[in-house]
Amino acid sequence: MAASPLLDDLRAALGPEAVLTDPDLLRGYERDEADLCAAGTPLVVTRPRRTEEVAAVVRAAGRYGVPVVPQGARTGLAGAANAVDGAVVLSTVAMDAILEIDPVSRIAVVQPGVVNAALSAAVAEQGLWYPPDPGSWESSTIGGNVATNAGGMCCVKYGVTTEYVLGLEVVLASGEVLRTGRRTAKGVAGYDLTRLFVGSEGTLGVITEVTVALRPAPAASLTLVAVFGSTAAAGEAVARIAAQGLSPSLLELLDRTHLTAIEAYRPMGLRTDAEALLLAAADTGPRAAEDLTELAAVCTAAGAEEVYAATDAVEAAALLQARRLAHPAMEKYATDTYPGGNGGLIIDDLAVPRGALAALLDGVARIAAECSVPIGVVGHAGDGNLHPNIVVDRADPASLERGRRAFDEIMRLGLDLGGTCTGEHGVGLLKRDWLAREIGPVGVRVHQAIKSALDPAGLLNPGKVL
Amino acid sequence: MAASPLLDDLRAALGPEAVLTDPDLLRGYERDEADLCAAGTPLVVTRPRRTEEVAAVVRAAGRYGVPVVPQGARTGLAGAANAVDGAVVLSTVAMDAILEIDPVSRIAVVQPGVVNAALSAAVAEQGLWYPPDPGSWESSTIGGNVATNAGGMCCVKYGVTTEYVLGLEVVLASGEVLRTGRRTAKGVAGYDLTRLFVGSEGTLGVITEVTVALRPAPAASLTLVAVFGSTAAAGEAVARIAAQGLSPSLLELLDRTHLTAIEAYRPMGLRTDAEALLLAAADTGPRAAEDLTELAAVCTAAGAEEVYAATDAVEAAALLQARRLAHPAMEKYATDTYPGGNGGLIIDDLAVPRGALAALLDGVARIAAECSVPIGVVGHAGDGNLHPNIVVDRADPASLERGRRAFDEIMRLGLDLGGTCTGEHGVGLLKRDWLAREIGPVGVRVHQAIKSALDPAGLLNPGKVL
Numbered sequence: 001m002a003a004s005p006l007l008d009d010l011r012a013a014l015g016p017e018a019v020l021t022d023p024d025l026l027r028g029y030e031r032d033e034a035d036l037c038a039a040g041t042p043l044v045v046t047r048p049r050r051t052e053e054v055a056a057v058v059r060a061a062g063r064y065g066v067p068v069v070p071q072g073a074r075t076g077l078a079g080a081a082n083a084v085d086g087a088v089v090l091s092t093v094a095m096d097a098i099l100e101i102d103p104v105s106r107i108a109v110v111q112p113g114v115v116n117a118a119l120s121a122a123v124a125e126q127g128l129w130y131p132p133d134p135g136s137w138e139s140s141t142i143g144g145n146v147a148t149n150a151g152g153m154c155c156v157k158y159g160v161t162t163e164y165v166l167g168l169e170v171v172l173a174s175g176e177v178l179r180t181g182r183r184t185a186k187g188v189a190g191y192d193l194t195r196l197f198v199g200s201e202g203t204l205g206v207i208t209e210v211t212v213a214l215r216p217a218p219a220a221s222l223t224l225v226a227v228f229g230s231t232a233a234a235g236e237a238v239a240r241i242a243a244q245g246l247s248p249s250l251l252e253l254l255d256r257t258h259l260t261a262i263e264a265y266r267p268m269g270l271r272t273d274a275e276a277l278l279l280a281a282a283d284t285g286p287r288a289a290e291d292l293t294e295l296a297a298v299c300t301a302a303g304a305e306e307v308y309a310a311t312d313a314v315e316a317a318a319l320l321q322a323r324r325l326a327h328p329a330m331e332k333y334a335t336d337t338y339p340g341g342n343g344g345l346i347i348d349d350l351a352v353p354r355g356a357l358a359a360l361l362d363g364v365a366r367i368a369a370e371c372s373v374p375i376g377v378v379g380h381a382g383d384g385n386l387h388p389n390i391v392v393d394r395a396d397p398a399s400l401e402r403g404r405r406a407f408d409e410i411m412r413l414g415l416d417l418g419g420t421c422t423g424e425h426g427v428g429l430l431k432r433d434w435l436a437r438e439i440g441p442v443g444v445r446v447h448q449a450i451k452s453a454l455d456p457a458g459l460l461n462p463g464k465v466l
Numbered sequence: 467m468a469a470s471p472l473l474d475d476l477r478a479a480l481g482p483e484a485v486l487t488d489p490d491l492l493r494g495y496e497r498d499e500a501d502l503c504a505a506g507t508p509l510v511v512t513r514p515r516r517t518e519e520v521a522a523v524v525r526a527a528g529r530y531g532v533p534v535v536p537q538g539a540r541t542g543l544a545g546a547a548n549a550v551d552g553a554v555v556l557s558t559v560a561m562d563a564i565l566e567i568d569p570v571s572r573i574a575v576v577q578p579g580v581v582n583a584a585l586s587a588a589v590a591e592q593g594l595w596y597p598p599d600p601g602s603w604e605s606s607t608i609g610g611n612v613a614t615n616a617g618g619m620c621c622v623k624y625g626v627t628t629e630y631v632l633g634l635e636v637v638l639a640s641g642e643v644l645r646t647g648r649r650t651a652k653g654v655a656g657y658d659l660t661r662l663f664v665g666s667e668g669t670l671g672v673i674t675e676v677t678v679a680l681r682p683a684p685a686a687s688l689t690l691v692a693v694f695g696s697t698a699a700a701g702e703a704v705a706r707i708a709a710q711g712l713s714p715s716l717l718e719l720l721d722r723t724h725l726t727a728i729e730a731y732r733p734m735g736l737r738t739d740a741e742a743l744l745l746a747a748a749d750t751g752p753r754a755a756e757d758l759t760e761l762a763a764v765c766t767a768a769g770a771e772e773v774y775a776a777t778d779a780v781e782a783a784a785l786l787q788a789r790r791l792a793h794p795a796m797e798k799y800a801t802d803t804y805p806g807g808n809g810g811l812i813i814d815d816l817a818v819p820r821g822a823l824a825a826l827l828d829g830v831a832r833i834a835a836e837c838s839v840p841i842g843v844v845g846h847a848g849d850g851n852l853h854p855n856i857v858v859d860r861a862d863p864a865s866l867e868r869g870r871r872a873f874d875e876i877m878r879l880g881l882d883l884g885g886t887c888t889g890e891h892g893v894g895l896l897k898r899d900w901l902a903r904e905i906g907p908v909g910v911r912v913h914q915a916i917k918s919a920l921d922p923a924g925l926l927n928p929g930k931v932l
Contacts, residue, residue: 102819104819105820105821148654155652160652162658162661179905184884186617186621186889186890187886187889188617188665188888188891188892189888191670191931192628192664196658199654199658216711243570245594247682284751286756287753290752352650353568354572383651420655421655422654423650425654427655435656440645442645447659449919450919450920452919453915465657
């Protein structure tokens with residue numbers, strides 16, 4: 001059992017079972033799922049169960065000037081949860097209680113370690129719905145979702161995580177416990193500290209409780225598929241859907257690379273000869289059939305070669321499942337592309353104004369050709385948020401270099417098109433330089449001023465975001 | 467023409483026509499529409515037309531250590547726009563250009579002085595909708611709406627102003643120009659500075675440009691009226707509507723005092739014998755009739771004495787107009803109650819969890835009786851946001867004292883019920899003490915730390931919020 005005054009303090013506060021120092025165990029807490037990001041070896045992993053224990057960890061680390069890296073389920077894709085050498089990792093996964101569900105106020109109060117799917121299931125039992133549905137929803141935690149302001153497929157109609165966070169309890173760098181926000185449906189009292197902490201990736205405080213807004217369960221949705229002969233035509237269809245005032249509850253794009261990868265991963269009769277496929281859904285109850293007809297008409301007018309509606313809920317679920325398989329299927333595609341076992345993905349994430357989607361898709365194809373690197377594109381086309389997935393051979397420096405170049409070119413193109421360097425994955429380590437470029441020197445100074453105001457010693461998740 | 471180095475600098479930067487020092491003119495810029503709030507006499511009123519002119523005003527004031535008080539149309543109800551003695555008032559009303567409306571991205575970009583109604587009309591021409599609809603919408607500016615995070619009747623379904631602000635241009639205390647946020651539908655890059663500035667009431671920076679999200683125009687709505695024999699029964703109906711998963715597009719409450727006041731102000735056949743009236747609407751297109759039937763059934767089950775649907779759009783508009791008249795009608799009611807010409811209103815604003823609405827309504831009636839002061843209640847019942855309007859004789863210190871006591875008792879009750887001290891009017895000067903009580907000492911320290919980080923000399927709208 002490793003000894004140090006800090007470890008003694010942590011064991012005294014949490015009990016030895018919640019303080020891990022075994023090197024084999026520590027290795028499991030080094031990084032999230034992001035590629036291209038550095039990760040260090042923590043001194044210790046703590047697993048507090050209560051707010052006071054989180055505060056004790058933060059205060060103890062502060063006494064010894066040791067950084068604190070908060071972690072949820074480490075499903076992040078930007079390195080925000082990566083450990084730094086010698087840090088105290090603060091894992092919130094043991095804080096997994098759903099404290100309250102109130103159907104009249106339409107709120108739930110949860111500890112940060114509650115898994116998104118667990119909350120969704122619990123509120124569904126009461127006819128309620130927690131919309132944010134990141135790809136990781138079956139394993140990621142609400143605390144992590146809030147810290148990264150996670151997105152998902154619902155966002156095109158229902159917005160990202162921050163739209164559903166009413167209030168927070170946060171342990172500050174000082175060890176003080178701050179409560180932000182409210183339990184009421186409406187309220188404008190003071191600065192919006194809640195949303196300042198949402199998406200701040202553990203750099204301003206450690207979230208210990210979350211009050212989320214819920215919605216009534218939506219009506220069953222109807223789903224359609226539109227098949228396009230070019231990605232740009234699919235992008236154009238998205239722009240026209242918005243211009244016509246339609247509000248699909250889902251509007252996803254899969255390009256040919258992804259269709260091929262998914263079909264190889266789990267054959268389900270996808271049109272792998274198509275250049276792009278749009279999946280759209282309408283959840284407007286008695287209006288849904290009419291909305292679906294309008295969506296189909298717009299897709300056809302924008303050049304879709306084929307448009308068909310899912311015949312029933314089973315087929316609709318299968319189509320959604322295909323979309324959900326994009327990530328593991330592309331991982332396999334990368335492995336198959338580079339048979340040495342070192343094939344991998346650089347998963348990118350950016351958003352552009354809807355009107356620029358076609359230009360972005362064309363540009364990504366051009367960059368893939370110029371950099372001689374395979375890039376598949378999948379994403380939440382309806383809100384202009386795409387994930388270009390760059391396929392590299394991790395064992396080949398030249399391949400990695402081409403992948404990095406493509407990544408940078410895509411980021412540059414996105415900003416040139418009036419976009420943002422991250423639509424939903426966050427900044428972490430992966431996008432720090434691009435964030436600085438996006439927000440400019442004044443924006444960086446304001447970020448630093450706020451960080452210094454709340455964490456003067458710079459011990460909370462150092463090196464992330466800024 | 468008054469002389470001082472600061473005035474010389476301002477005239478040089480803006481031209482003399484945009485720099486007002488005539489005492490008669492200055493008096494018109496001393497205060498907003500809040501009662502009970504102190505206001506000072508400004509040194510000068512500036513009316514910049516461009517961002518660079520705003521920056522010049524802020525820099526000039528900073529050079530001489532003079533406070534800057536930003537103002538829109540001064541329709542606020544918390545004193546946030548009140549001048550302080552010797553300050554530079556920075557009026558944004560001359561910055562009234564709608565810079566862009568983009569139907570594909572569903573955004574508009576406006577200068578802060580654009581009047582809410584002007585933006586609404588402009589986007590409606592393109593089939594789009596800017597939901598936030600504060601009572602002042604025909605005269606208040608978008609800049610003021612953003613600075614106070616204004617609400618309105620739409621909020622029960624569509625949320626307050628902050629839900630519609632994608633990005634801002636802000637002149638900081640340093641005179642630097644910060645751009646926050648984005649033009650994309652989705653984006654999570656960096657700290658959410660946009661929403662930090664929304665609702666910060668001019669204490670962190672001066673908003674010079676706003677990018678707002680728009681929605682497609684909603685379907686025409688159907689409206690119903692439910693008449694209750696007690697305010698608590700109306701509150702109970704609201705709780706049941708939420709619990710049943712219904713989402714009316716409007717859910718407003720008028721109590722007997724307001725019904726009487728409105729009927730006296732403009733006779734329209736309102737049931738002045740009712741203790742409370744709920745106005746509800748559904749804008750769900752083909753589902754609206756069914757939704758209205760469900761709303762009616764819940765109201766009846768909760769004890770409504772009478773429920774009737776507006777027979778046509780004309781009647782529905784008349785009902786909404788009655789609700790819109792609540793404020794001027796109550797002003798007249800106050801004048802009639804105290805014939806000396808000094809009758810007035812202390813307009814309060816708080817929100818509680820929906821389930822506590824009945825308790826709040828009962829409590830306000832009890833407080834009115836205990837303090838011997840007439841209090842009418844009106845408000846956005848659907849999101850638990852009520853405005854108790856306290857009728858006082860401004861010339862009678864005893865009446866004012868009773869009014870203030872009632873105000874404090876209502877605030878205390880609201881917080882005890884798990885509510886917030888302001889649902890939509892903001893903090894300004896009126897609610898500073900109650901904000902401090904609501905957020906506690908840690909919350910106050912975090913507010914102060916952020917204020918100091920962004921405005922170290924404390925020159926931006928000093929004394930407001932904190």
